[in-house]
Amino acid sequence: MHTTEAQNSEIPLMEVKDLTVEFKQRHGRNLRAVNKASFGLYAGKTLALVGESGSGKSTIVKTLGKLIKIDGGSVALAGKPVKNYRHTFEYRQQVQLVFQDPFASLNPVHTVFHHLARPLLLHGKADKKNVRDKVEELLEKVKLTPAAELANKYPHELSGGQRQRVAIARAIAPNPKVLLADEPVSMLDVSIRLEILNLLDELRQKENLAILYVTHDLTTARHFSSSIIVMHKGDIVESGDTDAIVLAPGHPYTQLLLNSSPKKNLTKEELGKERSERLAGKVSAAMKQSLYTNKGCNFIDRCPYAKEVCTAAPGYFTVGSDNTHKAKCWLYEPNSRQ
Ligand SMILES: Nc1ncnc2c1ncn2[C@@H]1O[C@H](COP(=O)(O)OP(=O)(O)OP(=O)(O)O)[C@@H](O)[C@H]1O
Ligand SMILES: [Mg+2]
Structure with a gap:
């Protein structure tokens, strides 16, 4: 089916609503790795998913790649609900992972x-x-040339960048609509990261792919995505157009991510001390309590703006005048309850 650019930008190819994933833990309560995440992937567009380690990024990718089960919410592909949780041949053809x-x-x-x-x-x-011709065509698409020669090589005979090109070629072989790329360049040499990201970007345009690009790196997210979602402890804390997020970040966590430069390496003890000093200085008893009951904002213990209202979980509020830019933070509650 041929879709116009205008249609592309309006109808999500993949629509994720209130996606929730929990992991059983040996002791105590389940860990909610993804909490009611909602977003859309659009044909010909890249959505960057950023957030620190353990925030739930790969869990989202694995769920959308049908490698793990959903515990709540829904996913639709091209308007059709995705059923829990059989590997269908059609789904595999349309949704590929790197x-x-x-x-x-x-x-x-x-x-x-x-x-x-x-x-x-x-x-x-x-x-x-x-x-053989089709394999060589694919190799040329990912710029592995001379293709006839490269086709006969084994993985150990290739460089890291070449191997990732093979993985990308394999992912686009079935002509998918959605590509889920989980930190596709973070294990590669810094000098070739950009080449691989440029390749993905070129494929996005040529193949009209909807790409979910998972990264820790806001700089490449800025360069290669049209919109960004920011995750923190399983929550999407901010979402919006890339420029809006990068130039006017709303959520204090996004602000922290954008301002964070490599700091001195603190030891575990130093980090613990820093955290308890912050808690003692800024957070009241009620707020500390909410840390343990987990009912309030998940960012309360690190937030420079934390107030009593933050002991209740915030909803999504519009940041500024662009109503596609949202943050899960009481700072943007229109009547400002703070
Ligand atoms: N199979 C699993 N069983 C139990 N807990 C899990 C499992 N997979 C992930 N988790 C937990 O879920 C949370 C989210 O993990 P996830 O791998 O999605 O984070 P991430 O954002 O991809 O981190 P990173 O940037 O380090 O890749 C973490 O606390 C992790 O320990
Ligand atoms: Mg991960």
């Missing part, structure tokens, strides 16, 4: 040709006669 570690995701005993021929044949994008 992981952080290209070495781990390729099989060391198989050639590049094998890695690419398999999905092409499986999804009917090549037959036995033309599969």
